[in-house]
Amino acid sequence: MKLWGGRFTKATDKAVEEFNASVQYDCRMYAEDICGSIVHATMLAREGIISADDKNAIVHGLKEIYRQIEAGDFEFSAALEDIHMNVEQRLTEAVGEAGKRLHTGRSRNDQVALDTHLYVRKEITGLAELLVRFQKSLLAAAKKNSDVIMPGYTHLQRAQPILFSHHMMAYFSMVSRDFKHLRFAWHMADMMPLGAGALAGTTYPLDQTYVAERLGFASIYENSLDAVSDRDYIIAFLEFAAGTMLHLSRLSEELILWSTAEFGFIELDDAHCTGSSIMPQKKNPDICELVRGKTGRFYGHLMGVLTMMKGIPLAYDKDMQEDKEGLFDAVDNLKFALTVYADMIDGMIVNGKRTRQVLEEDFSNATDMADYLVKKGLPFREAHAVVGRAVRKCIERGIVLQDLSLDELQAMNPLFGADIHHYLCIETCVRQRKTYNGTAPESIARQCAAAETVLEEECRQIDIWTAVTNRVYAVLQ
Numbered sequence: 001m002k003l004w005g006g007r008f009t010k011a012t013d014k015a016v017e018e019f020n021a022s023v024q025y026d027c028r029m030y031a032e033d034i035c036g037s038i039v040h041a042t043m044l045a046r047e048g049i050i051s052a053d054d055k056n057a058i059v060h061g062l063k064e065i066y067r068q069i070e071a072g073d074f075e076f077s078a079a080l081e082d083i084h085m086n087v088e089q090r091l092t093e094a095v096g097e098a099g100k101r102l103h104t105g106r107s108r109n110d111q112v113a114l115d116t117h118l119y120v121r122k123e124i125t126g127l128a129e130l131l132v133r134f135q136k137s138l139l140a141a142a143k144k145n146s147d148v149i150m151p152g153y154t155h156l157q158r159a160q161p162i163l164f165s166h167h168m169m170a171y172f173s174m175v176s177r178d179f180k181h182l183r184f185a186w187h188m189a190d191m192m193p194l195g196a197g198a199l200a201g202t203t204y205p206l207d208q209t210y211v212a213e214r215l216g217f218a219s220i221y222e223n224s225l226d227a228v229s230d231r232d233y234i235i236a237f238l239e240f241a242a243g244t245m246l247h248l249s250r251l252s253e254e255l256i257l258w259s260t261a262e263f264g265f266i267e268l269d270d271a272h273c274t275g276s277s278i279m280p281q282k283k284n285p286d287i288c289e290l291v292r293g294k295t296g297r298f299y300g301h302l303m304g305v306l307t308m309m310k311g312i313p314l315a316y317d318k319d320m321q322e323d324k325e326g327l328f329d330a331v332d333n334l335k336f337a338l339t340v341y342a343d344m345i346d347g348m349i350v351n352g353k354r355t356r357q358v359l360e361e362d363f364s365n366a367t368d369m370a371d372y373l374v375k376k377g378l379p380f381r382e383a384h385a386v387v388g389r390a391v392r393k394c395i396e397r398g399i400v401l402q403d404l405s406l407d408e409l410q411a412m413n414p415l416f417g418a419d420i421h422h423y424l425c426i427e428t429c430v431r432q433r434k435t436y437n438g439t440a441p442e443s444i445a446r447q448c449a450a451a452e453t454v455l456e457e458e459c460r461q462i463d464i465w466t467a468v469t470n471r472v473y474a475v476l477q
Contacts, residue, residue, distance in 0.1 A: 021078040022321050023086055025328060031473060032118040033083050034066045036111065038475045039214045040194065041102055043207050049105065054098040061095040062087070066476050083115070084108050105206050107198035109228040109316040116324070118215065118472065120189040120237050123331045125465040128182055130338035131244070132458050135175050137345040139451050142168040146444070149426055150265060150355035151364055158362045161429045162439040164350055169447045174247040176451075179458055181240040186465065188233035192217035196227035199315035214475070216468035229315045231305060231323050238302040241330040242295075248337055249295040252288040255344075259285055264354045269347030272340065287344065291337050298333070301326030356426065361400065363391050365424045368432070369401060372423050376415040386413045 038059050045055035065087055068074040080086045085108075092099030142165035152162035192212040195202065201224045212220050221227035258265035268285055276282035308322050359365075366387050373383035387401075390412055394400055402424050409416040422428060434440040437447070 022082045022324065023076045023078060023080065025325050026083045026112075026115075027076050027086070028328060029083055029115045029119050030069045030087065031066065031476065032115040032122070033087055033111070034062045035118065035472055035475050036114045036194065036215065037087070037102060038062050039211050040106060042214070043211050044101075044104060044204075046210065047205050047207055049204055049206075050098075050101045054101050057095040057098040058091065058102050061091045061099065063476060064094065065090055082108070082112070084111050105197070105202045105204040106194060107196075107228070109198045110193050110196040110224075113193035113196070113228055113230070114215075116327075117189050117191070117193060117217075117233065120233055120327070121186060121216075121465070122469050122473075124182055124186045124189070124237070125462065125469045127331070127334060127338070128179065128458070128462045128465065130335060130342070131175055131179050131182065132455060132462065134338050134342045134345070135172055135179075135451070135455060135458075137342040138168045138172045138175070139448060139455075141165075141345050141348065141350075142172070142444070142448060145350045145352065146441070148350055148352035148355060149359060149430055151358055151362070152439070158358070158364050160367055161359050161364050161426050163430060163441065163444055164352070164355065165444050165448075166439040168345075169444065169451065171247065171251055172447075172451055174250075175244070176454055176458075178240060178244040178247065181236075181243055183461065185233065185236040185240050188236040190218045191227075191233075192220045193227035193230070196221060196224035199225055199228055214472075216472050225315045229312065229317075229320070231309055231320060234323050234327055235302070235305055235309070238298070238305060238327065238330055241334050242298040242302045244334060245291070245295040245298045245337065248341060249292045251341070252285075252292040255288045255348075256285050256292075259283075265351055267349045267351070268344060269349075271347065272344045287340055291341070294333055294337070298330055301330050359426050360402075363394070363401060365401060365426065365429050366391055368429045369420070369424060372420060373413060373415050376417075378413070378415055 041050070041055050041058040041062075044050045045052050050058075065074065074086075074090070076083075076086050077089075080089050088099065088102060091102060145164045145168075148164035149161050150164045150167065151158040152160050152167075192208065192215060194211055195206045195208040208220050221230070255266065255268065257263050259268055268283075268288075270283070272285075272287050273283050274286045276284065304326050305323055308319050312319055369390070370380065370383040370387045373386060374380050378386070390401060390404065390409070394404065402421060406416065406418060406420070409420060431440055434443060437443065
């Protein structure tokens with residue numbers, strides 16, 4: 001007998017029952033479901049809606065169910081549709097009439113919203129820790145390779161010399177923005193929907209403030225229709241996840257390129273690569289390729305929820321059951337990606353000799369030659385033309401700018417002086433870019449110092465989120 005079956009005269013079609021069920025994936029929210037039910041039952045007793053004895057039986061039974069699920073001794077049933085009805089049915093079997101009183105004053109609509117809010121907050125806490133771990137790896141790689149100079153690229157063509165640490169700190173900055181997006185996702189999830197009922201609230205004198213405080217929510221939804229139909233917090237989380245994977249995918253592309261023989265800039269640790277079943281010499285960056293490939297999947301999850309929500313009238317509709325599988329998949333894959341990428345960056349070996357060799361064989365210092373002439377008084381556009389002709393002459397002769405003699409340079413423009421070859425030195429090119437966010441060593445040192453401050457602030461935020469999360473799940477003990 002379905003818990004909602006009183007109005008029906010026929011059993012649910014088996015195929016419909018299976019299609020309608022969500023327990024095969026929402027069962028992962030069992031801890032959230034039980035936490036919410038324990039606090040809900042406690043509040044009902046405080047308000048005199050159920051007896052203290054019923055509350056004690058419910059809480060004891062729910063904690064026992066939690067232990068059974070943790071131990072793998074709980075069999076979920078698709079006939080009971082979802083995690084909520086599976087838990088409630090088992091509770092009623094265990095404690096009798098008291099179990100039937102648990103659902104007083106709530107609907108599965110506000111119950112599933114509560115579970116998902118709690119779940120998203122919990123996963124945000126864990127992912128925040130992984131983000132910081134990854135940022136620390138990027139910062140450590142920057143410091144470890146502080147003297148390595150490499151080509152900077154535009155259009156995937158060598159452009160200007162930069163420090164390798166500058167490149168790593170660019171990704172640090174990207175991930176710092178990801179953390180800000182994660183803060184927003186927490187803020188969106190940090191509202192308590194329980195008490196909204198199916199859509200219109202409830203006739204029972206619920207103490208929603210008590211429930212919100214016990215479950216660590218900063219606020220309660222102002223509107224019950226909104227409370228049961230809002231999935232903006234899931235969209236915000238998936239936007240964060242998609243943005244983070246975008247950044248990991250960009251890094252993946254560079255790690256793949258840099259580890260080729262053609263580039264030879266880095267070598268990834270064997271632990272993060274695979275071989276070929278036919279070609280014995282191969283060392284493939286498969287993990288980078290998988291992360292790059294899975295990024296599209298994250299975009300799909302985000303677009304799926306956005307598309308699902310776009311035509312839903314208020315309040316709850318069954319379409320909204322489609323909000324979870326993409327969410328759960330994004331959580332699982334992002335956890336893996338962040339974990340393995342922190343380890344990958346830690347184990348990466350940078351070939352500074354190769355990156356410098358490349359710079360000595362190209363024209364990455366051409367802009368510096370133009371800047372030299374500008375500082376001597378030549379308008380930039382004229383200086384640009386002079387250097388362009390110098391580059392063309394070098395290409396014709398198979399040499400680089402450093403190989404041109406002073407006489408040859410002065411024949412192109414008399415403003416060239418004896419110091420020009422020092423000015424074109426790769427180290428000089430890097431040292432002179434002292435702007436606030438430039439690639440000069442002192443600029444990178446400032447960025448690294450600022451990064452330490454960012455990490456400290458992020459860790460303080462994680463401590464706050466962790467305290468909230470721990471307090472919520474302490475009710476299971």
